[in-house]
Amino acid sequence: MAIEFSNDPRPVHFENREDKEGPRILRRRVDKENQTFSLFNVKPLHPIIGAEIEGVDLSKPLSPQVKEELNEALLEWKVIFFRNQDITSEQQIAFARNFGDLEVHPFYNTPKNRAKEVIQFNRNKIEKGFENIWHSDVSFREKPAKAAILRLIKVPPVGGDTLWADMGAAYDNLPDKVKERIDTLQALHDFTPSFAHLMSPEELLKRQEEYPAVAHPIVRTHPETGRKLLYVNPSFTTRIIGLEENESEELLQYLFRQTHIPEYQVRFHWEPNSIAFWDNRATQHYAVSDYYPYERLAERVTVAGDRPF
Numbered sequence: 001m002a003i004e005f006s007n008d009p010r011p012v013h014f015e016n017r018e019d020k021e022g023p024r025i026l027r028r029r030v031d032k033e034n035q036t037f038s039l040f041n042v043k044p045l046h047p048i049i050g051a052e053i054e055g056v057d058l059s060k061p062l063s064p065q066v067k068e069e070l071n072e073a074l075l076e077w078k079v080i081f082f083r084n085q086d087i088t089s090e091q092q093i094a095f096a097r098n099f100g101d102l103e104v105h106p107f108y109n110t111p112k113n114r115a116k117e118v119i120q121f122n123r124n125k126i127e128k129g130f131e132n133i134w135h136s137d138v139s140f141r142e143k144p145a146k147a148a149i150l151r152l153i154k155v156p157p158v159g160g161d162t163l164w165a166d167m168g169a170a171y172d173n174l175p176d177k178v179k180e181r182i183d184t185l186q187a188l189h190d191f192t193p194s195f196a197h198l199m200s201p202e203e204l205l206k207r208q209e210e211y212p213a214v215a216h217p218i219v220r221t222h223p224e225t226g227r228k229l230l231y232v233n234p235s236f237t238t239r240i241i242g243l244e245e246n247e248s249e250e251l252l253q254y255l256f257r258q259t260h261i262p263e264y265q266v267r268f269h270w271e272p273n274s275i276a277f278w279d280n281r282a283t284q285h286y287a288v289s290d291y292y293p294y295e296r297l298a299e300r301v302t303v304a305g306d307r308p309f
């Protein structure tokens with residue numbers, strides 16, 4: 001990566017110290033912070049990302065006020081969790097529709113007896129999970145998903161957690177020289193590295209015509225909060241436009257590693273009927289695949305989004 005440091009004779013570690021040690025800049029939102037919520041209880045699981053919501057029954061229609069407060073809680077905490085929500089697939093869909101139109105995933109098959117908007121992750125001895133890579137859902141689409149709602153139906157006796165990373169914090173903490181380098185760059189996002197294994201060569205060619213790689217800014221702006229977000233992920237981002245291949249690869253690998261920083265992450269331990277609702281623009285997630293050969297069954301409904309800018 002052509003990030004030039006100064007001629008300072010001190011070792012890079014010293015010059016670059018704030019990138020390695022000491023407190024991180026951790027802000028929940030940049031436009032407003034520390035909102036109070038009057039219609040439910042918010043129990044933070046981390047200083048900036050992830051909170052459990054208590055006192056909302058997802059089996060019932062939401063009032064406009066609860067819907068508005070939940071949206072604010074989502075913008076502030078980026079992923080919100082609900083426990084003990086014994087809801088049906090239809091109720092999960094109805095809940096998701098409060099936040100926008102739903103999308104149909106282009107590559108996952110719809111499970112039997114489910115609406116086409118439902119994706120099932122049935123991970124077991126035969127179908128092993130491959131969601132253990134940091135990603136933002138469907139970033140290979142021109143208009144990637146705004147949000148997703150995941151419901152755990154079967155939970156392994158131990159393991160099977162999911163982690164989310166705050167991509168606003170990841171951007172905020174980048175050295176200024178890296179920010180300057182990436183602020184106007186775009187990268188290609190392509191489904192092929194993650195989904196080609198599900199297809200025959202013929203189908204892959206057809207699908208690549210239907211869903212060619214798309215360019216998105218490396219730094220996108222959150223359409224509701226105005227926050228800058230680091231927007232590349234190792235699942236779908238393949239290339240930085242305008243850079244030589246090795247330079248693109250080096251810079252991408254550096255940017256991908258930001259998601260690994262624990263200060264930006266929340267880790268959620270599932271119970272049956274736990275629900276996670278995440279802002280897919282502001283986060284990436286990683287489903288830990290540590291429970292084989294036990295079964296883990298989850299269903300996701302995804303809210304359609306806008307073109308990143």
Ligand code: SIN
Pocket residue numbers: 121131137150161162285286287288298300
């Ligand atoms: C996903 O990548 O949407 C699945 C996450 C999970 O199974 O925890």
